[in-house]
Amino acid sequence: MTFAFDLLLAVALLWSGWRTLTTPRLDRAIVLFIAFGLLMALAWARLSAPDIGLAEAAIGAGLTGALLLDAYGVLQRRRARP
Amino acid sequence: MKRMVVIAVAAVFAMVLGGAMLDLPLGAIDLRIPVAANLGESGVSHPVTAVLLNYRGYDTLLEIAVLLLALLAILAVLGETRAATPRAAHPVLQTLVRLATPLMIVVAVYLLWAGAFRPGGAFQAGAVLAAAAVLLHLVGLSPGWNTPRLKLRMGLAAGFAVFLAVAAALLPQGALLRYPPEAAGALILLIESALTLSLALILAGLFLLLSRDEEAP
Numbered sequence: 001m002t003f004a005f006d007l008l009l010a011v012a013l014l015w016s017g018w019r020t021l022t023t024p025r026l027d028r029a030i031v032l033f034i035a036f037g038l039l040m041a042l043a044w045a046r047l048s049a050p051d052i053g054l055a056e057a058a059i060g061a062g063l064t065g066a067l068l069l070d071a072y073g074v075l076q077r078r079r080a081r082p
Numbered sequence: 083m084k085r086m087v088v089i090a091v092a093a094v095f096a097m098v099l100g101g102a103m104l105d106l107p108l109g110a111i112d113l114r115i116p117v118a119a120n121l122g123e124s125g126v127s128h129p130v131t132a133v134l135l136n137y138r139g140y141d142t143l144l145e146i147a148v149l150l151l152a153l154l155a156i157l158a159v160l161g162e163t164r165a166a167t168p169r170a171a172h173p174v175l176q177t178l179v180r181l182a183t184p185l186m187i188v189v190a191v192y193l194l195w196a197g198a199f200r201p202g203g204a205f206q207a208g209a210v211l212a213a214a215a216v217l218l219h220l221v222g223l224s225p226g227w228n229t230p231r232l233k234l235r236m237g238l239a240a241g242f243a244v245f246l247a248v249a250a251a252l253l254p255q256g257a258l259l260r261y262p263p264e265a266a267g268a269l270i271l272l273i274e275s276a277l278t279l280s281l282a283l284i285l286a287g288l289f290l291l292l293s294r295d296e297e298a299p
Contacts, residue, residue: 050201051130054193058209063285066216070289 006046013039026075030068037061125266126198134203135270139259143249146242146277153238153284156291162229168222179221186214194278198267204241204274208281215286219293226293238287241280245273 016039020032037060044053117129117137124132134142170176190207197203218224230238248269249259261269 051203051206054201054206055209058206058213059285062213063209063216063289066213066220067289070292 009039009043009046013043026072030065030072033068034061034065037065123263123266125261125263125268125270128197128199128201130201131197131203131270135273136259136261136266139249142277143242143245143259146245146280149281149284150239150242153287153291156288157229160229160291168219168225170222171220176221176223179217179223183214183218186210186217190214190278190282194274197274198271204277205281207278209285211278211282212285212289215282216289219290227287227290230287230291234283237279237283239280241273241277244276248273 013036016032016036020029020036023029023032037056041053041057041061044050044056114129117133120137121127121129121132124136126132126135190210193202193207193210194204195202197207215224219226227234252259252261255262
């Protein structure tokens, strides 16, 4: 059961990482990046490093995600206003 | 052609990396035993916090210095500007954030306190506090930050300043950041509290200082 979960987690990590890099749409890439960060936090927790997991979830997924979304918003507004 | 070369180079690099990983002698430096042996003198009972704040306190001191430097660089580039006026979000979102903010503050204090004996600590607590500030701004409940005045500047520098003051006060002992075992717990808690406050302000500042009106120069 745990092996199945770990396998699923590893596949999901690789898949979301690959999709983040290859998707042509910026907004989708950012959302995928946040999902990747949360999966990464889970992976750290499974590797019995909950400290890193907490930091990854809070800083890697949360704050970085918010900053990226903000930057995307600014880019969109710049594009709309020639 | 170019793509093939890139793929080939990447594959070779991956193989070299894998080979280097396999070449590593297993447990050449096993620090778990000395860490566990000296845990009693470190002032905390969680090994990760002991390493971060006691055995390798120097690294953490430099980390907070780097974060402060990053924020100072942003301030230097921004110059004197005015913050954006927030746009109120949907009332449901606002209510949700109003409910979540006190919880997030409690979680941050808990994480700070729990760092002494289980996973947690200043960085996680600071990040949760910063996230609360960012959420409040995003739903329009709190404005972005203007160029920081004295109070905010003191808050931003507090973590680094307190850490540096403790390090300087302990210098006569002969080594940087070697806490006396009986005072280690209290000193670590003091440093972590200041670090939490500063980290929260710095991380929130990365977001809130950059939130400007588009029309503003």
